[in-house]
Amino acid sequence: MSAFEVRRKDVDSVSVIYLEGYLDAHTAPDFEQALQTLVDEDRIRIVVNLAHLTYISSAGLGVFMGFIEDIRNKGGDIKLAELTEKVYRVFDLLGFPVLYEILDTETDAIAKYEEG
């Protein structure tokens, strides 16, 4: 049963998290754990690549909400990249584009951190 998968790649000081499958109340704890691990390691320049995320509910959105304040207070950020139209629509309904930086590609998102 791998309807949801979280992977991670570190690119210099930036960590990229790849979410695959569906992010709902069942799978949100896995994503939460992945973010918590990054925070614990003090790797807080984060890009979440959503190219292969097929579904998100408020339980998944809540994970982003739960971490962003702490991470920004520490000088880091969570930037989002490569959203499908379906997933973007849900983010948009809740006003997330105002709160999070959403980039077309992972490369663009990583570059944002290099800009300073």
Next chain:
Amino acid sequence: MGAQLTEYKLHIPSRAENLELIRNFVSGVARKVGFNTEDINKIELALDEACTNVIEHAYRDSEGDIDIAIKVDYQKFTLVVTDKGRSFPFKELEMPDMKQYIAELRVGGLGIYLMKTLMDEVEYHSQPGVKNEVQMVKYLLQKDTKQGAAANPAEKK
């Protein structure tokens, strides 16, 4: 088809791992009825949010059963989610001010907002100690005015 009513039912334990099955159930019926992909996605998410509320709030302390009924007539696609857990302060959460919500970075409570945004009608009835019921409606008639949108294969995932 007239006013004939077709009903589909699912009786399922309140476990988060069952949400995928619940979504597949409702999207299957919605597709059969002829909704386009965009509406199917909305219906699927709205039902997920209602059931997530039941799992995380109504049956917070102990697992129970969720009853899901889909009622379809020529005008309406109605979802009824019933549980026998604790009541939910649904009214108090009526359409939160999203700007304020985002500003305060509040976690949770987003589900109610989504349900009301995604569906045409949302009602909550509670008989404390007996049952709670969320009823959500998506109108079917609109599809006729969207130039065959119901069968639009070009819809992006």
